[in-house]
Amino acid sequence: MPFYLKFEEFLNTQNNLIGITFSKIEEIIGVLPKYTFNYQKWWSNRGSCEL
DSSP states (O other): OGGGHHHHHHHHTSOSSOOOOHHHHHHHHOOOOGGGGTOGGGGSSSSOOOO
């Protein structure tokens, strides 16, 4: 998904474990959908997520 390429590039420059704020993520890729702040499963590494 091209939308997240900037975030992937950012992550590739980090160590294996990072701490990052929602504000920093939005600075990198733009505004996040509102449900991402409250729906933990959205952040999983799984291919799909039921909302």
